[in-house]
Amino acid sequence: MSATSPPDLLALHAVRVLGYATTANVGSRAGLEEAVAEELLLDAQAAGWVTWSRFADEGGWSLTEAGKAHGERLLADELDRSGARARVQQELDGFGPLNDLVAGACTRWQLTELGIARPPASLESVLADLVRAAVGLAGIESRLTAGLARFTGYHARFTDAVDEARHEPSWISGTDRDSAHRVWFELHEDLLATLGRPR
Known part of the structure; x- marks a missing residue:
C-alpha cells in the first residue's frame, strides 16, 4: 500500500x-x-x-x-x-541512462538556441528523445508511487511540457515555466533528497 x-x-x-x-x-x-x-x-x-x-x-x-x-x-x-527505501534506491541506481538522455536533449536544444551547436539539433530529434524519456518515466513513477504517494505527478507534468514544446520550444528548458527540464531536475532532486544524497 x-x-x-x-x-x-x-x-x-x-x-x-x-x-x-x-x-x-x-x-x-x-x-x-x-x-x-x-x-x-x-x-x-x-x-x-x-x-x-x-x-x-x-x-x-x-x-x-x-x-x-x-x-x-x-x-x-x-x-x-x-518500507520504500529499497524501491527508491533501485530507481535512483537505474536513473542514469534516462537522466543522460534528458540532459543531452536539453543541452543540445539550449546550444542550438544560442547558435553554437555544431551541428544544430532539430526540434524533432530533441522531442523524440524526450518522448523516450517520458516512456521510461511512466515506469519509474508507477514503481515509486507503489511505495510513496508523493511521487505522483512527474509523468503528467513532463509529458504536458513535451506536448507544449511541439508548438512552443521554450517548454523544453525554459526557467519561467514548468518545462521538461525543470520537471526532470525536480525528480532527480526528489530522489536524491529522499535518500539523503548530495547532487
Whole structure:
C-alpha cells in the first residue's frame, strides 16, 4: 500500500525540491491549500528550517542548513516506516541512462538556441528523445508511487511540457515555466533528497 506523507514533510520537501519558491508554489507542489502551506512554512520558519527572502518584486522560501538536515531526517523516517527505501534506491541506481538522455536533449536544444551547436539539433530529434524519456518515466513513477504517494505527478507534468514544446520550444528548458527540464531536475532532486544524497 502506498504511504501518504504528512503535510509538514510535504511543505518542507517542496521547498527543498523547488529550491526557492513562493508560498503558492510550495502549496501547489505539495498538494496543499495555500493557507495550509503558509501556516506550515511559518512554523518551519520559527523553528529555523526555512527562511524568507525577497529579490526585486518577488519573495520566496528557501531551506536553511538546519532545515535540510531536519527534512532528511523526516524523509529517512518515512522511508523506514513505509518500507520504500529499497524501491527508491533501485530507481535512483537505474536513473542514469534516462537522466543522460534528458540532459543531452536539453543541452543540445539550449546550444542550438544560442547558435553554437555544431551541428544544430532539430526540434524533432530533441522531442523524440524526450518522448523516450517520458516512456521510461511512466515506469519509474508507477514503481515509486507503489511505495510513496508523493511521487505522483512527474509523468503528467513532463509529458504536458513535451506536448507544449511541439508548438512552443521554450517548454523544453525554459526557467519561467514548468518545462521538461525543470520537471526532470525536480525528480532527480526528489530522489536524491529522499535518500539523503548530495547532487
